[in-house]
Amino acid sequence: MEEIVVKNNTVAKVHYTGTLPDSGEVFDSSEGRDPLTFLVGHGMMIPGFERELMGAKVGERRTFTLPPEEAYGQPNDDAIMDIPREQFAMIEEQAELEEGMQLITQLPHGPAPFTIKKLNKDTVTADFNHKLAGESLTFSVEVVEIREAEESEISHGHAHGPGGVEH
Numbered sequence: 001m002e003e004i005v006v007k008n009n010t011v012a013k014v015h016y017t018g019t020l021p022d023s024g025e026v027f028d029s030s031e032g033r034d035p036l037t038f039l040v041g042h043g044m045m046i047p048g049f050e051r052e053l054m055g056a057k058v059g060e061r062r063t064f065t066l067p068p069e070e071a072y073g074q075p076n077d078d079a080i081m082d083i084p085r086e087q088f089a090m091i092e093e094q095a096e097l098e099e100g101m102q103l104i105t106q107l108p109h110g111p112a113p114f115t116i117k118k119l120n121k122d123t124v125t126a127d128f129n130h131k132l133a134g135e136s137l138t139f140s141v142e143v144v145e146i147r148e149a150e151e152s153e154i155s156h157g158h159a160h161g162p163g164g165v166e167h
């Protein structure tokens, strides 16, 4: 029997720690949490992350650094926009808006997080770029489990069961 490795249409469970290569700052980690579970080859992860794990076996640890293009991309000016300040009235009743504050709005395709870039008298300049856009990212990843995906997972485009979508 062939040993299973990370490849398209497998479900992988991994522990990971993501750091910024220049400062060593940890921006995300699964340490102390359940491992991250994902269906491989369906665009669930940033592109370079899956590519670097291809062929890895259970128990294998890989460390790699991705340029912004293979992580969250470069910041895009089109993702910065002015929103009428009156739309923030409900929030402003409860809290003072501050530059650098992170909020989430509901758009037709789902929740969209943004950062307040600038507070103006009548508008709020909102930056919808991912907060890690423009950054190179280093990941240290340990493969905990790999299994073949089920037909229903492949057709839904996500993993089912613990760590995946429950439905």
Ligand code: ZN
Pocket: 152, 153, 156, 158, 160, 165, 167
């Ligand atoms: Zn599903």
